[in-house]
Amino acid sequence: MTVDSLPVRQARNRTLIIMLLDTSSSMRQTGAIEELNTALRNWAEELRGNDFLMSSGEIAMITFGRGHVVAVDPRGQVAGQATRPFAPIREFNPPRLEAEGVTPMVEAIQYALQVLSTRKSELMQEGVGLAYRPMIYLLTDGVPTDEQGRPTDRWQDVAPLLRQHEAGKHLLFFGMGVRGADPAVLNGLAPQANYLLHDTNFTEVLRLVSTSIGSAQAESREAPADQIYQHFQEDNAKNAAMRDWLTNG
Amino acid sequence: MTATAGLPGWRVIAGSVPGPNHANVGLPNQDSVKQRALPGGLHVLAVADGAGSAARASIGSNFAVEAAVDAAVQCFARPPGSPAAWRAAVPTFAVACLQYFDQQVVRSGGTPADYATTLLAVVAGPPFLAYVCVGDGFLVTQRQPGGSRLLVPPPATRESASETVFLTSPGREDDLRHGLLVDTGLCGIALGTDGVIDGLLDVTRAPDGRMHHSAPADVDAYLDMFRSPAVDAADLNRKLSSREFAASSGDDKTLLMAVRK
Numbered sequence: 001m002t003v004d005s006l007p008v009r010q011a012r013n014r015t016l017i018i019m020l021l022d023t024s025s026s027m028r029q030t031g032a033i034e035e036l037n038t039a040l041r042n043w044a045e046e047l048r049g050n051d052f053l054m055s056s057g058e059i060a061m062i063t064f065g066r067g068h069v070v071a072v073d074p075r076g077q078v079a080g081q082a083t084r085p086f087a088p089i090r091e092f093n094p095p096r097l098e099a100e101g102v103t104p105m106v107e108a109i110q111y112a113l114q115v116l117s118t119r120k121s122e123l124m125q126e127g128v129g130l131a132y133r134p135m136i137y138l139l140t141d142g143v144p145t146d147e148q149g150r151p152t153d154r155w156q157d158v159a160p161l162l163r164q165h166e167a168g169k170h171l172l173f174f175g176m177g178v179r180g181a182d183p184a185v186l187n188g189l190a191p192q193a194n195y196l197l198h199d200t201n202f203t204e205v206l207r208l209v210s211t212s213i214g215s216a217q218a219e220s221r222e223a224p225a226d227q228i229y230q231h232f233q234e235d236n237a238k239n240a241a242m243r244d245w246l247t248n249g
Numbered sequence: 250m251t252a253t254a255g256l257p258g259w260r261v262i263a264g265s266v267p268g269p270n271h272a273n274v275g276l277p278n279q280d281s282v283k284q285r286a287l288p289g290g291l292h293v294l295a296v297a298d299g300a301g302s303a304a305r306a307s308i309g310s311n312f313a314v315e316a317a318v319d320a321a322v323q324c325f326a327r328p329p330g331s332p333a334a335w336r337a338a339v340p341t342f343a344v345a346c347l348q349y350f351d352q353q354v355v356r357s358g359g360t361p362a363d364y365a366t367t368l369l370a371v372v373a374g375p376p377f378l379a380y381v382c383v384g385d386g387f388l389v390t391q392r393q394p395g396g397s398r399l400l401v402p403p404p405a406t407r408e409s410a411s412e413t414v415f416l417t418s419p420g421r422e423d424d425l426r427h428g429l430l431v432d433t434g435l436c437g438i439a440l441g442t443d444g445v446i447d448g449l450l451d452v453t454r455a456p457d458g459r460m461h462h463s464a465p466a467d468v469d470a471y472l473d474m475f476r477s478p479a480v481d482a483a484d485l486n487r488k489l490s491s492r493e494f495a496a497s498s499g500d501d502k503t504l505l506m507a508v509r510k
Contacts, residue, residue, distance in 0.1 A: 003484040003487070006488060009451070011447050012452060052269055131499070222302055
């Protein structure tokens with residue numbers, strides 16, 4: 001046996017990521033859904049460069065819009081509602097999403113919290129802990145609506161719940177909007193971690209997601225959510241400056 | 250770092266590398282490791298893991314291992330002459346570790362939480378081994394015959410690592426574990442920080458339903474490998490930096506071993 005062949009066990013603790021994806025009709029009307037599909041496929045490839053995430057990460061995709069609120073199979077193998085919302089990131093092969101209908105964003109957030117709670121319980125039963133606190137990313141081009149498609153302010157009811165989860169170090173919640181999203185909603189749902197792009201560049205949105213995952217992993221696990229969000233802002237500013245320098249010299 | 254131990258016939262090998270989560274964003278290794286020969290053929294070994302959220306995490310972890318060495322120099326200036334003397338020295342050593350650390354923090358200024366760190370330290374004088382631990386480090390001992398056993402386990406599986414206790418935590422005395430092993434077969438010692446827990450230890454469910462860590466036979470392979478003078482600290486650092494270890498944990502990784510040659 002050599003040093004290089006000494007055995008190393010695989011990661012046991014998990015990193016849970018939920019993507020909350022807007023698939024309402026506006027995403028189709030602007031062509032944003034295709035941009036999102038392309039960006040997700042490219043992002044899945046990019047994630048393969050993160051050894052620890054590939055080993056420890058699990059991802060769930062919850063769409064809101066077409067089909068109301070649906071946990072789609074992140075492996076892209078089963079159509080419709082997935083029986084197991086989470087899949088290992090190493091198996092992440094995002095299905096092609098289609099857009100239609102209203103924007104049940106609030107119900108999607110509530111469902112995401114439920115799915116997360118269930119998975120955490122399962123992992124605890126298996127004796128598996130969490131490497132980092134779970135991260136939920138809301139990606140939207142619109143505003144939450146009721147079943148008739150009328151804007152609703154029910155998001156104000158779930159915001160305190162999110163703050164409670166953050167304060168308990170159980171969750172990080174990010175709000176990412178593209179053109180058409182309501183900044184007041186994003187700011188209300190994710191006061192310290194919301195971004196609004198003036199176009200529908202989902203590649204940029206997922207770049208922000210990657211940066212935030214790195215920021216969360218670099219922080220101590222006992223760090224308060226505020227500190228992790230601050231770290232993310234700093235990392236994002238640094239990356240933007242670097243890209244600007246590479247582009248413009 | 251590879252060294253001849255103060256222990257006659259033993260060697261010490263230390264490896265410590267930044268985890269990919271820190272390396273990717275240019276943060277330094279916030280673990281620290283230190284060891285020193287003591288009079289009378291004893292040796293002190295210490296590892297510490299600075300909290301990533303602390304402003305001076307790497308300084309704090311360095312204070313912790315320095316404190317352990319200073320405490321050992323004070324408490325083991327002369328080798329204890331009997332099992333009873335060893336037993337009496339252990340709690341004194343534990344308290345001294347905390348006191349030296351506190352003094353360093355006060356001298357340096359700032360808020361104690363800025364220096365948040367764990368500490369695992371041992372003073373070895375086989376067959377005696379005194380240990381002190383606050384936080385989530387782990388200690389494995391190897392005996393011949395018999396192999397490895399986990400003497401100081403890390404905390405059991407939890408929802409997240411947000412419950413880690415540090416030397417700066419209000420409840421540190423509740424978490425402070427110290428003790429004495431007396432084992433004439435002792436032939437290996439390994440101290441690790443939390444970054445190597447997943448890569449090296451097993452977790453099994455005990456009859457009481459709780460999850461418990463244990464040291465698999467693979468840990469023996471590490472201790473046996475580094476018994477050979479042909480391998481050194483550079484080899485250990487390379488191993489800890491490998492993709493396999495990177496995939497097991499994103500944290501900084503430190504492993505300090507003492508092995509009977």
